[in-house]
Amino acid sequence: MKNYYRSLLTPLALLLTAMAACTRQENKPASPTTPAAAADSVAVTAESKSHALTGEVIAVTPERSAVLVHHEEIPGYMPAMTMEFIVTPADLARLKEGQRLRARLTYDEKNELHLEDIELIDTVKEREVKAAAATLRQDTAMRGKGAYREIGETVPQFSLYNQDGEVVSINRFRGRVIVMNFIYTRCPIATMCPASTLRMMALQHAAKAKGITDLELVSITLDPVYDTPSVLKNYADVRGIDSANFTFLTGPENAVRDLLHQFGVIVEPGENFLKHTLSTLLIDGQGKIIHRVDGTTWKPDDFLRRLPAHPPAAK
Numbered sequence: 083m084k085n086y087y088r089s090l091l092t093p094l095a096l097l098l099t100a101m102a103a104c105t106r107q108e109n110k111p112a113s114p115t116t117p118a119a120a121a122d123s124v125a126v127t128a129e130s131k132s133h134a135l136t137g138e139v140i141a142v143t144p145e146r147s148a149v150l151v152h153h154e155e156i157p158g159y160m161p162a163m164t165m166e167f168i169v170t171p172a173d174l175a176r177l178k179e180g181q182r183l184r185a186r187l188t189y190d191e192k193n194e195l196h197l198e199d200i201e202l203i204d205t206v207k208e209r210e211v212k213a214a215a216a217t218l219r220q221d222t223a224m225r226g227k228g229a230y231r232e233i234g235e236t237v238p239q240f241s242l243y244n245q246d247g248e249v250v251s252i253n254r255f256r257g258r259v260i261v262m263n264f265i266y267t268r269c270p271i272a273t274m275c276p277a278s279t280l281r282m283m284a285l286q287h288a289a290k291a292k293g294i295t296d297l298e299l300v301s302i303t304l305d306p307v308y309d310t311p312s313v314l315k316n317y318a319d320v321r322g323i324d325s326a327n328f329t330f331l332t333g334p335e336n337a338v339r340d341l342l343h344q345f346g347v348i349v350e351p352g353e354n355f356l357k358h359t360l361s362t363l364l365i366d367g368q369g370k371i372i373h374r375v376d377g378t379t380w381k382p383d384d385f386l387r388r389l390p391a392h393p394p395a396a397k
């Protein structure tokens with residue numbers, strides 16, 4: 083583990099130097115003298131002119147192409163408040179008072195506020211996901227220092243949203259073998275999340291070619307605020323991912339944080355970047371972790387060989 087971190091120090095230092103050179107704001111990178119903090123680091127260089135927002139429609143004002151929304155706190159940016167936002171004509175036509183929504187807050191050239199990528203929140207589903215997050219929170223807190231799930235242990239219970247906005251509980255995959263990893267869609271380092279997704283796709287194709295029908299690929303986002311279901315759907319679509327047995331999951335920040343904790347994935351948010359480690363896990367049909375590889379070196383073939391007994395290959 084230590085060597086693994088250390089081997090990443092040089093690319094990290096190069097990356098951070100490059101970032102400092104090309105961003106206007108000075109980011110304060112983690113000191114490269116602390117190996118744990120300097121784990122697989124990546125940068126999100128996207129302008130901070132876009133923020134994830136969750137709120138409730140208070141009024142629709144077509145004459146101004148706007149909606150009045152009471153939004154929740156936007157961490158690190160703005161407290162909860164009621165504000166007017168410009169929306170597209172299509173959104174204007176479908177939005178109604180009392181609806182809960184998730185959207186991206188952006189500014190135009192005139193510094194007017196807009197809401198984009200609006201997703202209506204199903205309050206029944208939201209309650210289910212929040213309840214599961216509360217249970218997970220309790221479980222993580224109770225386990226304390228023992229929260230990390232070792233090989234041989236069972237995965238925690240959780241419910242998140244998939245790329246179609248459906249609530250997916252881990253129990254849905256009972257009886258099926260899961261290969262799980264953790265990524266985020268804006269990861270700019272080709273050898274990190276993008277490569278991990280390509281390997282998941284390669285594994286999916288290889289398993290299909292071998293006639294394996296009980297495999298599920300699950301990618302949980304490290305960046306749930308940005309990676310909403312529609313962002314994940316777009317990520318899957320542009321890569322031509324077959325979603326039949328490849329699920330992307332997102333959900334409340336606290337739930338994702340607890341899962342990362344239990345699965346031993348480290349994420350450290352910076353001002354404009356996320357630093358994170360990578361882990362890929364193999365979970366059997368009873369929810370038991372049977373193999374894991376930390377870092378970027380996992381091989382689809384290795385996981386394919388380790389899949390537990392599966393139906394005979396189609397001839």
Ligand SMILES: [Cu+2]
Nearest residue numbers: 124269274275
């Ligand atoms: Cu990444």
